[in-house]
Amino acid sequence: MTQTNALDTTENCRYCLMCRHLCPVGNLTHNEALSPHGWAQMVASERRGLLEWNEQSIDALYKCADCGQCESHCVTDQPLPNAIAAARTLLVENGKAPEEVKQLAEMLTASSNLYNGQVSQPPSGKGDIALFIGDEADHFAPGAVEAVLKLLKNTGIEPVLIGRGRNDGLIPSGLGLRSKSIELANATIEDLESTGATTLLVLSPGAFFTFTRIYPERLNIELDPKVEVVEVTSLLADKMESGDMSVNKTSLTDKFAYMDPEHSVRVPSRFAAPRTLMDTAFEGERVELFWRKERSGSGGATGLQFTHKDMADDLTRFRLAGAGEAGVKTVFTEDSATFGRLNQFAGHNGIEVRNLYQSLAGQL
């Protein structure tokens, strides 16, 4: 899709309000301008000469979280997040990107990592199954990758590791750093091809969405059709259900819950898998949170954490507050970025946040 075609989506979304109820930023700010139709209207108005991209309007455009709620709830699947990304790409190309975005671009040039400046590691070898690590796991949840490897080994899978330390491209593409995202994607594809793998395991719904949707739809890059992308959570749930894997069940005395991680709404087929793992591994009173599954909004683990940290922090607190309202004392999630952000604020609500992968590995 061309950038102009992507922008055309705003013609459909500018006066449509049908996804407003689930936009986490709109719910947080209560501001019409900071909701899907507001962003669409800004882009459409700029194209008509009614709005200039200046400090205020660019700032407003960059307050979209790129969480996918709007598109996921659209009956006609309008790809508004791609349109906003395309508008941001034009700003980047015209040198109008916010300073934070420019800094991220420099960081990606130096290291391909958004968080700690480390250079990504080469593939660990060759094999049928590869596991994409990315740059979030080691940064937000030290030990989580080893937990995943232990769990996979228990099922007889020893994957080749690729992209350890390299961003998957989702956040940069949403921030308008399209050419950087393409570089990241091409590097990962090159790694993947060098392993010969036909199964690509990923650690989060965000990564799953990136490889299956962001690559083709936002970056015009196709994975080799022979490669099947599988979320580790789904694979483990299948193994549990088939009896190929088991863990020692742990009893929890207080209410606990699973929190759907960032971008879950973009992969609705995954809702059951983590719950299967939860019910296999824990007994006690597991409750479902109000903001769950198809309405599980952003918890701030998006580009907002770089461009609008206060807003990202508020989104994280909002999700924890929802758990608090439900009387939950322990929250589980497996996506490292989601885990890391929740964990950062958990103490304020008296809630313990646990990494699901690490918990499961500890119960093998």
Add this chain to the structure above:
Amino acid sequence: MTYYINSELNGKKKVQSSKYTPDQFQFEMIRSELEEVVGQKHITTEGPAKLVYSNDWSWMPQMWLDRGQPLKTPDYIVHPGTPEQVAAIMKIANTYKIPVIPWGGGSGTQGGALSIFGGIIMDVKRMNRILEIDEQSMSVTAEAGINGSQLEMRLNEKGLTLPHYPASANCATLGGYLAPRGTGTISTKYGKSEDLVMSMEVVLPDGSIIETPRVPDHASGPDYMGLFLGSEGVFGTITKATMQVDYLPETRLFRALLFDDLTAAIEAGRRLMVRRLDPTVIRLYDPGSTASRVKDILGYKLEGAYMVVGFDGDKDIAALQEKKAMDIFKELGAKDLGREPGEKWWDHRYDFYYPPTNLKLPWMYGTADTVMRYKDVEKVYYAQKKAVEQTYGDWNVKFIGHFSHWFHWGAAMYTRFIIENPPEDARDALRLHNRVWNTAITASLDNGGTINEHHGIGLKLGRYMRRQYGEAFDLLENIKGAIDPNGIMNPGKVGF
């Protein structure tokens, strides 16, 4: 504008360009007062927000912007968090005589939320708490800014529902349900929003905060709550409401039927209602709508009048009601299309409003919904159809409609005009649009209909209020003058 001022500083004379206009001094002073009420975080005067708040879901401003023309924008957008803050904003607005436009979801189709004189947009969405769910009395009390679908999802968690299902539920607020006397998809059984509301808290234009009695049905004097239902903000700002709720039904049964002619279909609907069979929904599409909207959205190619009928509640009761309804349909020669097309309609009933399958720009369109007694239903329908089609035949106008909300005494008609190639010039388009509306409303009023059934009056239809009410409109004007002497509450709307 650039101002030049002579100034003398340290003995040096120079001409200096000023940064601000004189009006901006007053603007900033008022902004500071508003900021002290709601907090810095909850007020915006930035251009992008002003642009987005300059239009609502009505065709007129959307078309104007679509043609690249700017609209009058609000000066301030404030987000109060309590009724006391709303009251304080009203005090400031009265002091400076600034318009205040209450804003919920901005989903009105009549231009009721447009800031045509600038002023303060008072977006109430921050007031979004559920205050009480009373399962014994089957009611929910919530702040007026709560989103309709979010309220519904919260109730559903407890097995309850607020049986007001407007197409705008995803974007509208509770206050927005009430302010224009809105109607939802299943109003035929459960009533309009005004039938579901038990009590309200309202901030009057002078900043007084009042509550109506806790229960709606009593004999303790006149029912002044009705004054605020349909007021669209001109009499005050709804800040809280208690609504009746129901249990989620054990079953929902839907069927679709096809009638050869509209007359028999309307009669079928009437018989269901006057025999008190309590249908949840009767949705009757005229032949034009059946051939276009039903085909485009649901995928059924049919000739005639397509009807969906539904019953809900306890399984046995709903089944019996449906059986009796089917007897009536059979008597009137309807073809039973079965459950699937009825259930599909229910599952996709809001798809009609999603782009790109909805009515959309650059088309010109309008929905002249109205309500009348059964004896006038066909008269109004055909009068509107004939007047619109004949007058605007040169524009290849399409006139379609459906009958969506049924009462014991009559039915609501949701007729639409569509012109696919309207004038390109914004002014010409707006004038043509307003002329078509004039034709439709005149036909309605002259034949037993009302200006509107559930979309309200707003800016678009205010000019017809006196025509509908006659001298009774003086009474409403006197009330308006008494409670809003400065005329600051949503000026230019509902005929005031």
